[in-house]
Amino acid sequence: AQSVTQLDSHVSVSEGTPVLLRCNYSSSYSPSLFWYVQHPNKGLQLLLKYTSAATLVKGINGFEAEFKKSETSFHLTKPSAHMSDAAEYFCVVSDRDDKIIFGKGTRLHILP
Amino acid sequence: GAVVSQHPSWVICKSGTSVKIECRSLDFQATTMFWYRQFPKQSLMLMATSNEGSKATYEQGVEKDKFLINHASLTLSTLTVTSAHPEDSSFYICSAGGGLLAGGWSYEQYFGPGTRLTVT
Numbered sequence: 001a002q003s004v005t006q007l008d009s010h011v012s013v014s015e016g017t018p019v020l021l022r023c024n025y026s027s028s029y030s031p032s033l034f035w036y037v038q039h040p041n042k043g044l045q046l047l048l049k050y051t052s053a054a055t056l057v058k059g060i061n062g063f064e065a066e067f068k069k070s071e072t073s074f075h076l077t078k079p080s081a082h083m084s085d086a087a088e089y090f091c092v093v094s095d096r097d098d099k100i101i102f103g104k105g106t107r108l109h110i111l112p
Numbered sequence: 113g114a115v116v117s118q119h120p121s122w123v124i125c126k127s128g129t130s131v132k133i134e135c136r137s138l139d140f141q142a143t144t145m146f147w148y149r150q151f152p153k154q155s156l157m158l159m160a161t162s163n164e165g166s167k168a169t170y171e172q173g174v175e176k177d178k179f180l181i182n183h184a185s186l187t188l189s190t191l192t193v194t195s196a197h198p199e200d201s202s203f204y205i206c207s208a209g210g211g212l213l214a215g216g217w218s219y220e221q222y223f224g225p226g227t228r229l230t231v232t
Contacts, residue, residue, distance in 0.1 A: 044146070044148065044156055044158060044207075046156070092156075
């Protein structure tokens with residue numbers, strides 16, 4: 001069985017400081033992992049994805065995530081937060097049957 | 113949190129027929145529902161945004177006459193794939209957001225479990 005856990009429901013950082021959104025997963029197979037962002041009243045937007053290639057994945061808007069099999073983690077990071085990064089972020093795991101599981105989401109707040 | 117259900121969870125249909133997928137928010141009056149499609153090993157693709165009582169807003173490249181969306185009430189949205197073809201085979205997911213829960217207004221997004229459509 002597969003699952004995904006986003007460890008923080010809310011994260012607050014000051015503008016210009018680093019962002020870390022944590023995600024742990026469990027999967028019986030080599031999973032595909034995704035991070036999505038959702039701004040208020042908007043649909044999901046793909047930030048980045050891992051599909052068994054390079055373990056460090058670079059995405060849009062300066063975000064990146066590192067797949068760590070030993071820690072079963074896929075944390076999302078950004079060196080310097082911007083006000084426009086305030087949104088809800090979802091970590092998603094997909095296994096070989098293409099069934100996808102969403103994390104509960106992390107709301108990122110950016111403090112001026 | 114709210115529960116969003118989809119029915120059916122999987123469906124097989126013949127080419128040329130139409131299929132309706134329901135998305136229900138069971139304890140949540142959602143003003144907005146989103147429909148997504150996922151191709152194998154790919155990310156979700158937003159198809160359309162529907163607001164209760166108004167026409168859906170389709171993303172570029174999505175045929176609105178082929179993928180009919182109806183959001184007749186705050187708890188039900190339907191996606192009808194008309195004249196389905198094998199290339200329409202996919203995993204369809206809905207989500208509901210921005211609505212009233214028992215404890216008050218919620219801005220969270222709640223996802224359905226998805227519907228796998230196979231067109232033969």
